Amino acid sequence: MAAIAVADLPQVNIIDADQLVRLKWDHADTVVIDARNQADRKYGYIEGSIGLSNVDTNCKSLAKYVTSLQTPLAVYCNGMRCERSEKAIAIAIECGYEQLYWFRGGFEAWKQGGYPYVR
Amino acid sequence: MLMAVGIVIVVVEWDMSRQVVIETYRDSLTELLQHEVSEKLADVSTLSQELGQMVQQAPEVRQVLQLPTRSGAKHALDEYVKQNFSSSNRLQLVQIYLYDSDFQLIGQSSHGPWALNVDDVLCAEFMRRAEAAKGVERMRVKQSLCMDDGESGVFYTTVMPVGGFEMLGYLQLVINPASNLILVGSELGLPVRLIKNSNMIYRDADWYAEDNGHTVIRGDYELKDYDGANLATLSIQRDLSELNNQLAKKRNVMIFVATAIMLIAVSLAIWLLKSSIITPLATLTQQLRRVKEDRRMLTVPVEANGNKDVQKLVEMFNDMASELAQAYDQYEKVAFTDQLTSLPNRVLFMDRLQQMISLSARHGEKFSVLLLDLDNFKEVNDTLGHGAGDMLLCQIGQRLKRILRASSTLARINDANLPQGGGGVNATVARLGGDEFAILLPNVYQVEAALSIINRIKDAIEPPVDIGEDMVVTAASIGIVFFPEHAEDARELLRRAEVALYAAKGLQSDFSIYDPSLDLHDASYLSLKAELKKAIDENELLLYYQPKLDFETGRITGVEALARWQHPQRGMIPPDQFIPMSEQRGLIGPLTEWAIGRALRQCKEWQLQGVNLQVAVNLSSRVLFDMQLPNKIESMLISMQMSPSSLCLEITEQAMMQDPTRALVILDRLSKMGIALAIDDFGTGYSSLGYLKQLPVDELKIDKTFVLDMHTSEDDAKIVHATIDLAHNLGIKVVAEGVENETALAMLHNLKCDYAQGYYLSRPLPAQELIEWLHNSAWAESNDNTNGVDCGGR
Numbered sequence: 001m002a003a004i005a006v007a008d009l010p011q012v013n014i015i016d017a018d019q020l021v022r023l024k025w026d027h028a029d030t031v032v033i034d035a036r037n038q039a040d041r042k043y044g045y046i047e048g049s050i051g052l053s054n055v056d057t058n059c060k061s062l063a064k065y066v067t068s069l070q071t072p073l074a075v076y077c078n079g080m081r082c083e084r085s086e087k088a089i090a091i092a093i094e095c096g097y098e099q100l101y102w103f104r105g106g107f108e109a110w111k112q113g114g115y116p117y118v119r
Numbered sequence: 120m121l122m123a124v125g126i127v128i129v130v131v132e133w134d135m136s137r138q139v140v141i142e143t144y145r146d147s148l149t150e151l152l153q154h155e156v157s158e159k160l161a162d163v164s165t166l167s168q169e170l171g172q173m174v175q176q177a178p179e180v181r182q183v184l185q186l187p188t189r190s191g192a193k194h195a196l197d198e199y200v201k202q203n204f205s206s207s208n209r210l211q212l213v214q215i216y217l218y219d220s221d222f223q224l225i226g227q228s229s230h231g232p233w234a235l236n237v238d239d240v241l242c243a244e245f246m247r248r249a250e251a252a253k254g255v256e257r258m259r260v261k262q263s264l265c266m267d268d269g270e271s272g273v274f275y276t277t278v279m280p281v282g283g284f285e286m287l288g289y290l291q292l293v294i295n296p297a298s299n300l301i302l303v304g305s306e307l308g309l310p311v312r313l314i315k316n317s318n319m320i321y322r323d324a325d326w327y328a329e330d331n332g333h334t335v336i337r338g339d340y341e342l343k344d345y346d347g348a349n350l351a352t353l354s355i356q357r358d359l360s361e362l363n364n365q366l367a368k369k370r371n372v373m374i375f376v377a378t379a380i381m382l383i384a385v386s387l388a389i390w391l392l393k394s395s396i397i398t399p400l401a402t403l404t405q406q407l408r409r410v411k412e413d414r415r416m417l418t419v420p421v422e423a424n425g426n427k428d429v430q431k432l433v434e435m436f437n438d439m440a441s442e443l444a445q446a447y448d449q450y451e452k453v454a455f456t457d458q459l460t461s462l463p464n465r466v467l468f469m470d471r472l473q474q475m476i477s478l479s480a481r482h483g484e485k486f487s488v489l490l491l492d493l494d495n496f497k498e499v500n501d502t503l504g505h506g507a508g509d510m511l512l513c514q515i516g517q518r519l520k521r522i523l524r525a526s527s528t529l530a531r532i533n534d535a536n537l538p539q540g541g542g543g544v545n546a547t548v549a550r551l552g553g554d555e556f557a558i559l560l561p562n563v564y565q566v567e568a569a570l571s572i573i574n575r576i577k578d579a580i581e582p583p584v585d586i587g588e589d590m591v592v593t594a595a596s597i598g599i600v601f602f603p604e605h606a607e608d609a610r611e612l613l614r615r616a617e618v619a620l621y622a623a624k625g626l627q628s629d630f631s632i633y634d635p636s637l638d639l640h641d642a643s644y645l646s647l648k649a650e651l652k653k654a655i656d657e658n659e660l661l662l663y664y665q666p667k668l669d670f671e672t673g674r675i676t677g678v679e680a681l682a683r684w685q686h687p688q689r690g691m692i693p694p695d696q697f698i699p700m701s702e703q704r705g706l707i708g709p710l711t712e713w714a715i716g717r718a719l720r721q722c723k724e725w726q727l728q729g730v731n732l733q734v735a736v737n738l739s740s741r742v743l744f745d746m747q748l749p750n751k752i753e754s755m756l757i758s759m760q761m762s763p764s765s766l767c768l769e770i771t772e773q774a775m776m777q778d779p780t781r782a783l784v785i786l787d788r789l790s791k792m793g794i795a796l797a798i799d800d801f802g803t804g805y806s807s808l809g810y811l812k813q814l815p816v817d818e819l820k821i822d823k824t825f826v827l828d829m830h831t832s833e834d835d836a837k838i839v840h841a842t843i844d845l846a847h848n849l850g851i852k853v854v855a856e857g858v859e860n861e862t863a864l865a866m867l868h869n870l871k872c873d874y875a876q877g878y879y880l881s882r883p884l885p886a887q888e889l890i891e892w893l894h895n896s897a898w899a900e901s902n903d904n905t906n907g908v909d910c911g912g913r
Contacts, residue, residue, distance in 0.1 A: 021255045024284040044172075047283025114259035116279045118172050 192226020
């Protein structure tokens, strides 16, 4: 129910890997947040993403990386079944961020798209 | 044969399926190789990407890209390779290239175990394509197999952006995938080979050089570049010897199984064949055999079993058999029927008899055969014409048929518990020829049963037969034989029936059952019969004469002529043997005529010698009804210029009583001619006094049985006395036969008997001896006595 609620909100954009690349290229200030925990990140992550587990996500921790509420904020976790990105988005909405990009496919879709990653 | 074909089929089939198995093996080998190679290439891909990640994250490499001059790239890469690569690495790194964001080469590694250190960029074409990518494509990692222009081998190259979204530059890794790919062999346990344009890149030591596709099969994998062009071929081999062994084992099992199946199939086929064709055909054959033995089986249809063809055959057989049966019926009607009486003829009768014998052989049945002939047929034929004779035969035939139909039904009812088979043959009446009928009586095998049928036959024949204008009374003589007591084959049965029939006639009995004593002569008897005609023609027959004493004159006034047969080989044959024979053979007429002629000639001779003797000749009952007889005798008398009174004809009482009316007609005629007539064997028949009175006879001859015992038996003496009185009252003279002593002669004299005849006077003598005897005898006729020449002194 929460998922539908998040996705239906106007400030939330669901994007795929290609769209994430273009978003980043078009808006270099876009902050990409990896909502997974640190253990998962050891297996690889999108270079330039910020490791912030949804558990540690709050308005304060967000504010540390995202300079304004208008700054585009993209969130991903492991993949479609991973709920961390969704939870992080929900928190970001609570905190009042206006441009939210939910990369729902996550790290799986990224690798699948043939994009490079680092460890 | 079938088995051999079966095994050949199995072997051929097996070889074909072996080919299929091998093809399948090859396909599966190829598929396996494909799968394994894909996995290996995926490994290479992953390992290359990981290597790329590590290289691009190496600080010294990042540093180079972050410097505006981009210098020190080669050094940085070499350092990295030196620190991180050894021969034990899972990837054989050939070269690392570093490009700026515009794909300008800024450095390349030159170290490492597999470094090539060529000036040209390896897989340069692939790099150009990466450079041409647009949009997000530029950020994607690109990988492909590729090759350089030289012969060094196949490469696997990976191009990836450095710095994530920032895309600081590009990293190109070139590795040699051969070592990874050939792992396929060791992992599958199969020899592996990698060739590029027929140049061997790698080949396992246990790779089979002989690759004929029979002992070894090969799976190939084409390694292709990004354009799909062939780069090299990776192959694995599989030794088929084990497979072949297994296949051979399986083939043997298959042959065994196939043989077993074939045996079962053949047995099944034979069983089917047997039930659908062979058994029905056998039934058909059996029927054919039955038909061959007994044509009546033609009407019994064969049950149509078996398959369609056989059923059709059976139907055709049945159709044909019923047609044949009809044709046979027609044919039998014509060929086996007596045209006159419509009864079966001799041929059919013999056939039925044969059938009956065959059936009896199987079922152990008994039966009898009657042979019958009419006592006065010849007379009817001669006096009333052939038309009348034919009519008589027809009527008698019908009567026989009628009573036998009833009798056989009766017999079958009485013998209902008899085994079946004989019952299938009906009583058959057949006309064998002339007035001879034969009757086959199935199930009648006892004298009583036969006699009861004979009584019916007699009863049936007895009533007068209407032959148009006249009514004819006839009687039959019957000979009986029983199967198998009397004979076991048809011909002999019939012959013995004939013997019995003649015996019946000879005994003047209605019937006679065959007895071997009747047939003592058997073969010789038959030959004798055949010779009889010749004997008559060639004068082998003789007449003996027995003198007759006239008590009144004390002289010999007449003789009785008795026939003898002087057979050239067998000597003298007595009349009681050849007279019945002559009757059987229809020779009694000629014999009688011969005897009368001979006697008259002798009489004439004696007359010329001055001896006047009346000659008496016996007439058989058979000739008694020959209406031509008086005429024949008359012409003989005339031709020899003889007085009719020189001749006396003796007829037995029994012969006369057979048909008294007819006898009367002919005797009247003879008497009127002036011929003396005598009744022979008087006292043995049952002639009525009234009848005797009507007969134009001159003499009675008292049967010798009475005379022989006269002096001992008072009854006989009384009979003789009464007979003499009776005869004298009727004006008839009496002759006593069988006078064998003086006492008898004296007694007869006292009783006023007219003549005496017997051994006391003389036995029958040849003509010449008789004359000699007369000369020496007290009773010799005086030469001048001319009145004593006729019977009874007339």
